[in-house]
Structure formats: structure tokens, C-alpha cells
Amino acid sequence: MSDAQAHLQPRVSPLNNPAVRGYIYQGVLILIVGFLGWEAIVNASTNMRVRGIPTDFAFWDRVASFDINQSLIEYTAASTYGRAFWVGLWNTLLVSALGVVLTTFLGFFIGVARLSQNFVVAKLAMIYVEVLRNTPLLLQLLFWYNAVLKPLPNPRDSISLGAGIYLNNRGLVLPEPQFAPGAGFVLAAAVAGVLLALGFRFFARRRQAQTGQILPVGWVSLGLVVGLPALVFVLAGAPLSFNVALLRGFNFSGGVRVLPEFVALLLGLVLYTAAFIAEIVRAGILSVQHGQTEAALALGLTRAQTLKLVTMPQAMRVIIPPLTNQYLNLTKNSSLAVFIGYPDLVQVFAGTVLNQTGAAVQVIAITMAVYLVISLVTALIMNIYNRRKALVER
Amino acid sequence: MDGQGTDLLYLRREEAPRLSAPISVAGPLAWLRAHIFSGWISGTLALLFLALIVWMTPELVRFFLLDAVWSAPDGAACRVQGTGACWAFIERKLDFFRYGSYPEAEHWRVDLCLLTGAVLAARLLWPAGNKGALGRLAFILGVPLFMFALTPGLGAVLREPARELAVLAFGIGLACVLEFGKARTSLVALGFFAVYPPLAVLLLQGSTLAGLPRVDTNLWGGIFVSLMVATVGIVVSLPAGALLALGRRSRLPAVRFFSIIFIEFVRGVPFITVLFMANTMLPLFVPDYLTPDRLLRPIIGVALFASAYMAEEIRGGLQAIPKSQYEGAMALGLSYWQMMRLIILPQALTLVIPNIVNIFIGLFKDTTLVAVVGVFDFLRTIDAASADPVWAGPNIPKTGYVFAAVFYFVFCFGMARYSLMMERRLSAGRRH
Structure with missing residues (x-):
């Protein structure tokens, strides 16, 4: 090394080198986090040993010996804690899936209504959004459960909604569908109808792109999806009957009973989330420049066609990302079930199972992991969808 | 040709009197047509909603005003068939709801x-x-x-x-x-x-040194606790969120990694599970002498939860600051922390004030969930009060919930208006 080079490269302490400093900072951070993590583990293992809290997953296969009043899979008090976990998870997924579908419809309807030219409709939609958005979800749930569903009459004085549907303080009683042997054909026809409709849609698009001819996709799809199963249903000799619930003594026998907790939770989640979705939809539609609408109308498209073909496809780009967040929020908010006693994952697993086994760390870790997986999977799917829909800038 | 030279009698010489616009274009009828009965569907919908309003208003006025019980020593007057809301219950329990x-x-x-x-x-x-x-x-x-x-x-x-x-x-x-x-x-x-x-x-807690009698946190409750929990959430989450946001944008991989893990983990799980974790796991993770107070545990949960959400909002603000601001600060020879403290964060935080207020609104609504670990927040006091046998009656929970709803609505709606106003004010400078 020559003197000239040494002169060009002034001697500085390595502590002033940003790269070296970066390593030092990161090293210190890792040490601190590692120390805290180590302390937590050591403390937890001592504390758990002292208090006699199990540290393994042996409880998973032990008999739960408690009942769950709604389960989609077979479950009795003799089932294991692991089985109870699955019951809770399925109940969470059930209420979330139903809630997401219903709240999407309601939210889009209210969002469009909020932009309506119609004074009454727009103002009512606004009041709906403001009231529901600015009060806590828990308050709404408790209101539906304690103030609306609980004071309903007992089964003997049920409110009849017609068609064998009854409403009372034990829930909603629906007729139970009974399938005769031919029902399989109807299901097959329905699936075939959907597939054929999708195929026809694809064909019609290509036809339109090639020749400009517009085929009646809507009517044909309706015929295939509804008409075909209906036809098969009639041909197969109507293989469906309903087991209508009958009042016997103090309660109903037969039929399907939907828990009031489920009704309250679904109602609360759907109405609350719809207010947020309505605002997202409104913002999305407003983000499409007015010139687009005017141009579409000038081309002779009707208002409905303009909304469907011009405004909505562009608005969807703005709507999709926050909409995904709302779906995730709804799923996470379904954990409020614990307040009204609907047996969801948190109520069954992080509630009853935790209290009975005392395995706090394991149970809460599993519960959190489940929600994390749901969140990550949804985020992944939506990112893929988003990338396909995103504006390709040239 | 023959018309030449004759007076054009069919031409008007003076201006005709002005007519007002036809009623089909202007005036209340036209407004009604354009804004209420513009079509079959919207007209029917409007009529349906109007009918709903006409049908419900007298019922609501009767229940909440005319037939309401305004003052009573206990629930007996509210249990009478046909009475409306039981405001006496609110009046009697107001101190419990607040403190x-x-x-x-x-x-x-x-x-x-x-x-x-x-x-x-x-x-x-x-x-x-x-x-x-x-x-x-x-x-x-x-x-x-x-x-x-x-x-x-x-x-x-x-x-x-x-x-x-x-x-x-x-x-x-x-x-x-x-x-x-x-x-x-x-x-x-x-x-x-x-x-x-x-x-x-x-x-609030008191100390013998200051001459104030000690008040155990078991006794705290009501609106005061709701406000306190939400405020602590904001007070902790602003600095913590700013640090996490900076960490997530840091060029040091370890810092970025820990920030992302924390933020995404907390945002991916329901608030209730964070509360459960703070309540049951936290006491296990610390030595006995550090075991947090019964009220402190959910507050720690709230602070963790709010920090993750705050970090994402502040990150949005940081990303909106043009690169030239960073470069200008570095050219002046400012260190990283000087640059952040004096140049970047003040601008970024001002930009996200509306979002911070929205987080506060969300947090204030979410504080209702701390009831799950046994804290007496406002909503829980209402539930507890309506479970009082002296005040048992079909309309009493309803009155309590409506009261709570009005309270939360006034609070959250006011904050939301404020946030909107700030948003408009802040974007005024960038509008061209």
C-alpha cells in the first residue's frame, strides 16, 4: 500500500462506517429480542411448572366432556378436545362465509343507493351507514341478541312467518329438506347448468370479439342455471319434501333449528360490515371520472349498461383491496361470538377448552395461528386477483 | 314577393311577458319527479321507505318520549305493561356508567x-x-x-x-x-x-405519599375507563407505531424483519385473541414480581394492537413524502434521527392526522371488547346495571343499549367529522 493511497483513504474509525454501524445495531437488536424471548420462555416454563399448567399437547386427544349446541361435524360430550377445535373452526368458517356473501350484496346495494338520484333512498342509505359505522359492533350484537331476539315469545307462542318458518326465543325454526333418491340428478343438473352457462359466456365473448354480435348471455345463463335443474326436478318426480316443524308440548319437533346466537351474530356482522363496504363501493364508483359515464351515455348505453359495462369494471380496481380487508375484518370480528355464546373457534377453544385444560399458551397459539393462516391465504388469493385486475400502464 | 313594403304585422314589436318555467321543469313538483319518482323502481323504493318512516316515527316517539318513564325510584314503574323507554334507569345509574x-x-x-x-x-x-x-x-x-x-x-x-x-x-x-x-x-x-x-x-390510583387514598383498579369502570383505555392506546401507539413504521422501511434487514413480523402478526389475528393473550399468557412470561395488574393487562393488549395499525398508517404517510425531502435533509448533513425528527416525521404525521383520528374511533369502539377479560368498560357497566334485579324489566336493556348507542354515535360521529375536515384542510395545499 503506497502513501498516496493512504492519503486518499482517510483513516476513520470503523464505528463511523455506516455498514459497520448497521451490523452493530442489528446485532444489538437481535440480542435484545433474543434475550426477551429467552426470558419469556424460561419464565413461562417455571411459572407453568409451579402452577401445574400442562406444557404439551396431550390434552388434544383427551375427552372433552362438554356439549356444543351447534356442530357441523359429529360431536358428542365423549369426543376429544381436538374434535371440539374442529367444531369451533367449522362454525367460525360457516358464519364468516355466509356473512361475507350476504354483506357483499347488502353493501353494494347500499353503496349504490347512497349515490342514487333519489333523495329519499340516498338519505336513508346515508343514515344507515353513519349509524352503523359509528357504534361499536359489540353493542349492535348485544342489542340484536338481548334486546331483539331474547324478548321474542317462547316456542308455544312462536311468530309464524308462513311456509313452516317460525321465530321464537329459541331461534329460527325452518322446514328440513328431505331428499328422495332422485335428488342426485337435480344436483348434477345444477352443476352441469353452471358449467354450461360459464361455457356459453366464454363462447359469447369470443363471438362478440370476432363478429360484434351480442348473444343474450343473461337469459341463456338463467335458463341453464335455474331452468335445467327445475326441468330435471320435475322429470325426476319432485324428489324433495319438507319436514315441517310441529309444535309438541313446549317445543318444536322436526325441522331445522337455527340458534338465536347464530342469527344475532350473522345479523350483526352482516349489517355492520355492509356499512363499511357501502362506503368503499361509493368511493370506488366516485373514483371513475364522470366523463366515462357521459361518454357511455352518449354512445347510447342505458344507465344500467353504463353501470355494468363502464363504471363498475373500473370501480372494481379501487374497490377490491379494501373490500378484502373488510372480509378479513368480518372473519376476525366473528370472534365476538364469545360475548353471546355462539360456539365459534374462540368461544369453544380459547374459552371452554382453555378453561378446562388450563393449557393457555398452546390453545392461544393455535387459535392465533388459525386466524393468521386465514388472513394470509385470503391476502394471497386477493393479491393474485388484484394483479390480474390492476391497470396495465403502457 | 307581394309582401314587400307592407308592414310585417305578424312580427311582435314588444317583448312578450316572461313566463315562469313550466312546472315539469322547475319547482317542487319537478324536484319530486327528478329526485323521488324518477322511475318505477326508485319511485316504489322511495314510497316504501317513506311508508316505513311514517309507520315507525309515531311508534318511536311514543316509545322514547311519550310513554317513557322519566323518573322512578326503581324498576317497578318501568315494568308496567305498555310503558316505553326507562330513562329513570339511566338517571339513577348515571354515576355507575361514568365512574x-x-x-x-x-x-x-x-x-x-x-x-x-x-x-x-x-x-x-x-x-x-x-x-x-x-x-x-x-x-x-x-x-x-x-x-x-x-x-x-x-x-x-x-x-x-x-x-x-x-x-x-x-x-x-x-x-x-x-x-x-x-x-x-x-x-x-x-x-x-x-x-x-x-x-x-x-x-387516579392515589398514593399515600401524595396524601390521596388508594383506589384499587378493580373499582375503576364506566365511560372513564373506556376513554382511558382508548387514550392509552393512542399515547403508546403513536411513538411505537412511528418506530415500527421506520423499522419496516429501514435498510437493515433484521430491523425490517422484526417490524414486519410484529405488524403482520398483530394485524392478522382478532383483537379478542390479543386480549386473551395479554390476559392469560402475559403473567406467565414475566417473573412473579412483575405480574401486571388486572387492568394493565388488557391495556397492554390494546397498546400492542393499536401500535401495529398505527405503524401501517404512519408508513403510508412516510411513503407520501417526496424523495427530495430525504435527499435535502441528507445534503444538509443531518443524521438519520435528526432527519426523521426534524424533516420527515413532522410532515408525515401531519399528513396522517385524519387516519390517526380514524384509528382512535376504531379503538374507542373496540374498547368495548375489554369486557371479555373482566374490565368494566362503559358497555359492560350497562350490561351489569340492567342485570340488577331492582331494575329488571323488558325495556330496560333496550333503553341502556340505546343510551350507549347515542353516546358512542355522538362521540365517533363527531370525531369522524373532525377527521374529514382535517383531510380537506390538509389536501387544500396540494390542490392545484
Whole structure:
């Protein structure tokens, strides 16, 4: 090394080198986090040993010996804690899936209504959004459960909604569908109808792109999806009957009973989330420049066609990302079930199972992991969808 | 050809009288047609909704006003068939809704705490720049009086005039000092984030050293706890969120990694599970002598939860700052922390004030969930009070929930309006 080079490269302490400093900072951070993590583990293992809290997953296969009043899979008090976990998870997924579908419809309807030219409709939609958005979800749930569903009459004085549907303080009683042997054909026809409709849609698009001819996709799809199963249903000799619930003594026998907790939770989640979705939809539609609408109308498209073909496809780009967040929020908010006693994952697993086994760390870790997986999977799917829909800038 | 030279009698010589616009274009009927009966579907919908309003309004007025029970010693009057809302229940339990079981003789401590917090927060949230005379009056008198009306309310002034008026005078005096003393925002922020919290805890919990009797956190409850939990969430999450946001944008991989893990983990799980974790796992993770208080545990959960959400909002603000600002700061020779503290964060935080307010709204609504770990927040006090056998009756829970809904609505709606106003104000500078 020559003197000239040494002169060009002034001697500085390595502590002033940003790269070296970066390593030092990161090293210190890792040490601190590692120390805290180590302390937590050591403390937890001592504390758990002292208090006699199990540290393994042996409880998973032990008999739960408690009942769950709604389960989609077979479950009795003799089932294991692991089985109870699955019951809770399925109940969470059930209420979330139903809630997401219903709240999407309601939210889009209210969002469009909020932009309506119609004074009454727009103002009512606004009041709906403001009231529901600015009060806590828990308050709404408790209101539906304690103030609306609980004071309903007992089964003997049920409110009849017609068609064998009854409403009372034990829930909603629906007729139970009974399938005769031919029902399989109807299901097959329905699936075939959907597939054929999708195929026809694809064909019609290509036809339109090639020749400009517009085929009646809507009517044909309706015929295939509804008409075909209906036809098969009639041909197969109507293989469906309903087991209508009958009042016997103090309660109903037969039929399907939907828990009031489920009704309250679904109602609360759907109405609350719809207010947020309505605002997202409104913002999305407003983000499409007015010139687009005017141009579409000038081309002779009707208002409905303009909304469907011009405004909505562009608005969807703005709507999709926050909409995904709302779906995730709804799923996470379904954990409020614990307040009204609907047996969801948190109520069954992080509630009853935790209290009975005392395995706090394991149970809460599993519960959190489940929600994390749901969140990550949804985020992944939506990112893929988003990338396909995103504006390709040239 | 033959018309030439003759007077064009069919031409009008003077202006015709102006007609008003036809009623099909202007006027109330036209408005109705355009805005209510513009088509079959919307007309039917409007009629349906109007019918709904006409049908419901008398029923609501009857239930909440005409047939309501306004004052009664117990629930007997509210149990009578056909009576409406039971406002007597609210009136009797109001102190419980506001303070929980906090001893009545010590209520002034809560009042003082809330009033100070409200004045400081109002000073921080009030748009910068010179206020008019009306704005000053609203700040000096309006804010303290509003908070004072919420807790302790007029009844307390009648009961304990000297002490409560002293509390009010303190609030107004503080507002005056902040307003006329031209206190710098950074100083007020330091006061709110660093000085106020420990003093508030000392005051609320009491200590023998200061001569204040100790009040166990088991007794805390009501609106006061709801406000406190949400405020702690904001006070902790702003600095913590700023650090996490900087960490997520850091060029050091380990810092980025830990920040992302924390933020995405907390945002991916429901708030209830965070509360469960804070309540059952936290005591296991620390040695016995550090076991957090029963009220502190959910507050830690709230702070963790709020920090993750706050970090994402602040990150949005950081990303909106143009690169030239960073480069300018570095060219001036500022260090990383100087650059962040003096140039970047002030701009980024100002940009996201509306989002911070929205987080506060969400947090305030979410504080209702702390009831799951046994804390008596406002909503829980309502539930507990309506479970009181003396006040059992079909309309009593309904009245309680409506009261809570009105309270939350007024609070959240007001904050939301404020956030909208700030958004408009902040974007004014960038509109061309």
C-alpha cells in the first residue's frame, strides 16, 4: 500500500462506517429480542411448572366432556378436545362465509343507493351507514341478541312467518329438506347448468370479439342455471319434501333449528360490515371520472349498461383491496361470538377448552395461528386477483 | 314577393311577458319527479321507505318520549305493561356508567384527569394557525365545559360546588395558559405523551405519599375507563407505531424483519385473541414480581394492537413524502434521527392526522371488547346495571343499549367529522 493511497483513504474509525454501524445495531437488536424471548420462555416454563399448567399437547386427544349446541361435524360430550377445535373452526368458517356473501350484496346495494338520484333512498342509505359505522359492533350484537331476539315469545307462542318458518326465543325454526333418491340428478343438473352457462359466456365473448354480435348471455345463463335443474326436478318426480316443524308440548319437533346466537351474530356482522363496504363501493364508483359515464351515455348505453359495462369494471380496481380487508375484518370480528355464546373457534377453544385444560399458551397459539393462516391465504388469493385486475400502464 | 313594403304585422314589436318555467321543469313538483319518482323502481323504493318512516316515527316517539318513564325510584314503574323507554334507569345509574365503582368522594380525581386530557388533546388536534375570536372562545370555554358536562355533569356541582368548580376552573385556566401563553405544539405534545400519563395514573390510583387514598383498579369502570383505555392506546401507539413504521422501511434487514413480523402478526389475528393473550399468557412470561395488574393487562393488549395499525398508517404517510425531502435533509448533513425528527416525521404525521383520528374511533369502539377479560368498560357497566334485579324489566336493556348507542354515535360521529375536515384542510395545499 503506497502513501498516496493512504492519503486518499482517510483513516476513520470503523464505528463511523455506516455498514459497520448497521451490523452493530442489528446485532444489538437481535440480542435484545433474543434475550426477551429467552426470558419469556424460561419464565413461562417455571411459572407453568409451579402452577401445574400442562406444557404439551396431550390434552388434544383427551375427552372433552362438554356439549356444543351447534356442530357441523359429529360431536358428542365423549369426543376429544381436538374434535371440539374442529367444531369451533367449522362454525367460525360457516358464519364468516355466509356473512361475507350476504354483506357483499347488502353493501353494494347500499353503496349504490347512497349515490342514487333519489333523495329519499340516498338519505336513508346515508343514515344507515353513519349509524352503523359509528357504534361499536359489540353493542349492535348485544342489542340484536338481548334486546331483539331474547324478548321474542317462547316456542308455544312462536311468530309464524308462513311456509313452516317460525321465530321464537329459541331461534329460527325452518322446514328440513328431505331428499328422495332422485335428488342426485337435480344436483348434477345444477352443476352441469353452471358449467354450461360459464361455457356459453366464454363462447359469447369470443363471438362478440370476432363478429360484434351480442348473444343474450343473461337469459341463456338463467335458463341453464335455474331452468335445467327445475326441468330435471320435475322429470325426476319432485324428489324433495319438507319436514315441517310441529309444535309438541313446549317445543318444536322436526325441522331445522337455527340458534338465536347464530342469527344475532350473522345479523350483526352482516349489517355492520355492509356499512363499511357501502362506503368503499361509493368511493370506488366516485373514483371513475364522470366523463366515462357521459361518454357511455352518449354512445347510447342505458344507465344500467353504463353501470355494468363502464363504471363498475373500473370501480372494481379501487374497490377490491379494501373490500378484502373488510372480509378479513368480518372473519376476525366473528370472534365476538364469545360475548353471546355462539360456539365459534374462540368461544369453544380459547374459552371452554382453555378453561378446562388450563393449557393457555398452546390453545392461544393455535387459535392465533388459525386466524393468521386465514388472513394470509385470503391476502394471497386477493393479491393474485388484484394483479390480474390492476391497470396495465403502457 | 307581394309582401314587400307592407308592414310585417305578424312580427311582435314588444317583448312578450316572461313566463315562469313550466312546472315539469322547475319547482317542487319537478324536484319530486327528478329526485323521488324518477322511475318505477326508485319511485316504489322511495314510497316504501317513506311508508316505513311514517309507520315507525309515531311508534318511536311514543316509545322514547311519550310513554317513557322519566323518573322512578326503581324498576317497578318501568315494568308496567305498555310503558316505553326507562330513562329513570339511566338517571339513577348515571354515576355507575361514568365512574364504575370508583368511590364517590374521589370522583373529582377522575374529573380532573379527564378534563386535563381533553384540553391537551384539543390543543393538539385543533388546526394550527390563528383562530378567530370565536375559535378561541370555543377552545377556552367550549372544550372544558363539554368535558365537564360529560363527567361529572351538573348534579355534581350541586352536590360538591366548591371542589367541582375548582376542577372546572383548573381546566379553563389550563386552556387559557395554552392559548395565551403561545405554548409550542412540540411542548404540548411532550406534556400529553410524557408528563400527563404518569401524573394521571398517580392521581387516579392515589398514593399515600401524595396524601390521596388508594383506589384499587378493580373499582375503576364506566365511560372513564373506556376513554382511558382508548387514550392509552393512542399515547403508546403513536411513538411505537412511528418506530415500527421506520423499522419496516429501514435498510437493515433484521430491523425490517422484526417490524414486519410484529405488524403482520398483530394485524392478522382478532383483537379478542390479543386480549386473551395479554390476559392469560402475559403473567406467565414475566417473573412473579412483575405480574401486571388486572387492568394493565388488557391495556397492554390494546397498546400492542393499536401500535401495529398505527405503524401501517404512519408508513403510508412516510411513503407520501417526496424523495427530495430525504435527499435535502441528507445534503444538509443531518443524521438519520435528526432527519426523521426534524424533516420527515413532522410532515408525515401531519399528513396522517385524519387516519390517526380514524384509528382512535376504531379503538374507542373496540374498547368495548375489554369486557371479555373482566374490565368494566362503559358497555359492560350497562350490561351489569340492567342485570340488577331492582331494575329488571323488558325495556330496560333496550333503553341502556340505546343510551350507549347515542353516546358512542355522538362521540365517533363527531370525531369522524373532525377527521374529514382535517383531510380537506390538509389536501387544500396540494390542490392545484
